[in-house]
């Protein structure tokens with residue numbers, strides 16, 4: 001996935017959503033988030049979704065929703081949390097292929113791939129097994145946790161946003177669920193996962209057992 005921009009409608013610049021009106025590093029064409037789209041949620045019932053077990057027990061209070069912190073540096077070496085996530089997902093689900101983490105800074109536009117904190121999992125919507133597996137993973141990531149809040153596993157891993165099958169889920173907009181995505185790549189042949197810096201650096205509670213600050217910038 002390459003560069004794209006997304007916009008949040010219905011919120012004036014001074015609102016709390018105004019600050020996230022900025023470039024997101026995915027796809028090549030501007031995209032827009034539009035209104036209520038709960039029906040677009042691509043995943044199966046979250047309660048039935050299975051996923052890997054965390055190597056560290058969750059603290060009583062886990063991470064909040066990571067805000068969008070876009071790529072600002074040329075530092076494409078794969079970061080340890082991104083690599084660990086990729087290995088864990090491929091091993092657990094046993095489906096699809098590794099689409100890679102790093103991207104040369106001369107290719108395309110802004111992307112967390114250029115900071116080693118985005119991963120592409122190659123799974124195709126046209127393949128029933130791959131699609132079901134992909135959507136199980138996404139349901140598992142975004143399911144409500146024992147703290148009563150959405151996206152428990154995504155928060156523990158430091159997920160910043162996800163793109164799959166013409167939809168985008170942003171941690172910073174988790175209250176709105178899956179939203180339409182119209183970047184140049186429809187992401188019908190892979191899931192894109194972008195991590196916060198703490199997620200990419202393997203510092204979140206999934207790995208450490210300690211709540212991390214998911215909003216910090218490049219270390």
Ligand SMILES: [Zn+2]
Pocket residue numbers: 001002113118119120191192193
């Ligand atoms: Zn990508």
